[in-house]
Amino acid sequence: MVASEEARRLVGMTDASRTPTPIDTIADAWVDTLAELEPSLATYIGRFEYNDRFGDYSPEGTERLVAEARATHAALSAATPADAIDEVTKVDLLREIDLQLELHDADWHLRNINVIASPVQELRSVFDLMPTATADDWSVVATRLRALPGAIDGYVETLRQGIAKGVVPARRQVVESITQIGRYTADSGFFATFAGDAAPAEGQLPASLAVELSDSANAARVAYDQLADFLSRELAPASSEKDAVGRELYALNSRRFLGATIDLDETYEWGVEELRRMVEEQTSIANEIKAGASVEEAVAFLEQDASRKLHGTDALQKWMQETSDRAVEELGRTHFDIAEPIRRLECMIAPTKEGGIYYTGPTDDFSRPGRMWWSVPEGVTEFDTWRELTTVYHEGVPGHHLQIAQAVYNRAQLNSWRRLLGGTSGHAEGWALYAERLMQQLGYLDDPADRLGMLDGQRMRAARVVLDIGVHLEKPRLDGSGVWDHDYALDFMRGNVNMPDEFVQFEVNRYLGWPGQAPSYKVGQRIWEQLRDDVAAREGAAFDIKAFHKRALDIGGVGLDTLREALAS
Template sequence: MSSPSLRPPTDNRPQTDVDRIAERWVDTLVELEPVLGTYIGRTEVNDRFGDLSPAGHEQKIAATRAVLAELTRAVPADDVDVVTKTDLSSELELSLQSAEAGLERRDLNVIDSPSQHIREAFDLMPTASTDDWETIAKRLQAVEDAVDGYILTLRKGLREGVVPARRQVAEVLLQSRGNSGPDNFFATLAARAAPAEGELPASLRADLERNAGTASEAYSKLAQFLENELAPAAGEQDAVGRDAYALHSRRFLGATIDLDETYEWGIEELGRMVREQEAIAEEILPGASVHEAIAFLDQDESRKLHGTDALQAWMQATSDRAVAELGATHFDIPEEIRTLECLIAPTHEGGIYYTGPTDDFSRPGRMWWSVPEGVTEFDTWRELTTVYHEGVPGHHLQIGQAVHNRAKLNTWRRQLAGTSGHAEGWALYAERLMEELGYLDDPADRLGMLDGQRMRAARVVLDIGVHLQKPRLTGDGAWDADYALEFMRQNVNMDDAFIRFEVNRYLGWPGQAPSYKVGQRIWEELRDAFRAREGSAFSAKEFHRRALDLGGVGLDTLRSTLLGPA
């Protein structure tokens, strides 16, 4: 909502003081966290890591305080500035509150902590030229200092009694051993070095092999620290408690929610998903239960793909169709983001994920499927909605649109702002939107969509239940890891090893899993409120355009920008 005292933004909008502060903050973050730079395509920092030691954290805290003070003094020049100042200030304040709570000293979990970030930094690095491999060799050598700094931070937490849960330590210990064992990732990376222009110089190949060994030894050191020092002192309890959970929840949503009300809503939403599934199962196979309908579909050869080549081709064709059709009807899709590459990931961890384009679109948006070893069959009815979730109208449209909108949005707004609740909430919203638009008219495809939606609703209940130690739904004691595992087994149709990993993820990454479904809830509430305000003038296309043109923002900022102050 525009303020009369501010000028409206234009397509050739000049850079403002607020923009300059945000741009400098991006440069600061890239300098302090080079892995973040790699993710957004800032290749000048690809040869190193940030300082993960307590001194490095203090440096970032000081930088955060400084930019927050500068931003507080800045006067917005237009509505774009108002959004930037509101959202960036909120993020900076939350970072300082999290640091005060010592969260970085227990930052260890099975999926999103420095242990994984260091290894994953290599996944998006260019590999086409000899110069690219020279950069990789330097970053391999830098793994040792990064791991050493991380150990110092965890050791500080150990001295102060701020420690992760023992379950997370045990799982990361296994991951660290994998990164230091035979045929580890680093050795494999060095062995496959092959630039497009021909053979590597012998000296560079030797550097790669030696530095890969150094990186492997660093993870061996981390494993020894976890086993001998941290595990014996780690917390027995998985729950982080209400105060810490509230910080985590705000981080992933960019919104403050009533945790108790959200828990009760999650229970109701889960029940609704179950009833929808049961009704569709009846359509698929009269008289069948959900599990019987799933078993029936799993035997349908017409809905199967064989081999990763077929999977990749199906993903690409499905994505291309969605881009072409939706771009002609329901969304304004710029030419730059009509390209989405669907790829089989080089890892085998089982996830499906999206990586955004670089700021100049030299690296396009990409949808990745990490296929576990030995898996050769794929069911299209399960995964059709996944392509829409990761691609168009999901993550690719959302993130690509923000990158495209560089005439109005500074780099922070285009590439770094936003939350899981904004991004993943939009992607779940997009799944339901595709149902509304007729792309899931096949009951089997709708059942596949609901399978994922039911899991996301279950995660709201589980995550809040465990970390706030709510009473079990069965009434016999409080939520704990064992009950969480059994609860997930009852509500998802997945391999048990995957379910175990998922539960461990929720236990160690509080607040993240609920952000999908809670984010979807907020997106749907915003659309309904926007429709009510606009009345007969409401246009879904216009709502989507206005919302996506903002780029990534916290959900509280999204609400206040689209609807005005509460």
């Protein structure tokens, strides 16, 4: 437990440098180790010295990472905190490593394939974040492309070990991943267009480099096609028909994504009630949009409103950027202290078509800014601003960008692990949902249509709590007709969201392959709101919401149990 007055003083400072402690040194060394062993992760945080290669995805590579984790755990366990910041670092990093080791012991890495966050996607998506401004940058890209076949070979070896041990993923995740790979390697897919469109900011690529880049991209395409062949011929036949991972593995993954231990059964029941409340709130606002209208009728009415339509991804990107820039400028004058480096946020259309909207943080020196990405599914060409306004606030300011970039900026206090790698989905996504509601309270969603869009998202997140826990714990269906499964989950989701069916199908497949992640948004919001209310009750009339936000965000990324302890009296 962090001593309250000291913690509150230390975690709220951003303007005074702090002498690094032995615990800071251990945490920084762990980041160095991860950067070396997982170069894609290094790229993500702006460590470019390993941009020319991939990590070792084979079983031997996993064992080396585990050995380094155990060594770091031992060193950190023996270290004595020098202050309250050290106490937070020690508690949270030990929890993080403990969980990694538990997941390893459960052989989670042997079944690591899904539609959104597995090596299938990671080996490709790292190229989205690599510098491409100069010919030298493109030379590094070509070198990493040449290294991709070796990384895929190691990954296949790990999955084969899983087959041998009888530790296999759900077949649905394998089949959907094969489809994704087909899009990557098509003649109009990522690797062909990425190499074909290559150009530095100034001038042209040397002819020899253009040939090297094309050859390397073709080799990467071949390697991905070979991965798809392995998935089709070997892994799919051995994989499980069941989507559910069961209570034990689900509990591990829930802790992984929350950084907190929750009562899964109580949370399921809370999710059912929260979903009911969201439906009631939506119904009330639908009546404001059109007298006597149901939610479905209000949505249909808004979908006919041409003034709320965007046509094409260029218009979507421009609107995202303008909306984000306006929020940064206005909130930076009134409600938040937003340092100059944090004010730059780039809104991007992702080069893939999987579905989903996501954020990538800035590099440690802000040379690459925070970015909001929209992966638009094939065939989707129209976008409704009333649905998506709150998404921009969620991914940008005051959501992910403010939270994550503030931690990066707070280098005077926080070691590199706390700034760049600490935290969980529940901490980050919970804050982003908390931020959506905050924008409503600040008057940015006064238009009933925009509030309906926000509630559409909140309703979806509540539905995901119920669906995710329901499927993976094989709970009884809400209608009593059996237990949760894919088909029931898909029908349930279709009944609770207003979005193109391509999005819905991707989302459900995502939940089934990434257990515990989807509920971390709404459960994280619940915990953030509980923390705020606890502090407000404790401080009474002295409570300052702006000060609370600053103090909480200045802690940086931590698990939600650690955050609770750091903010407790």
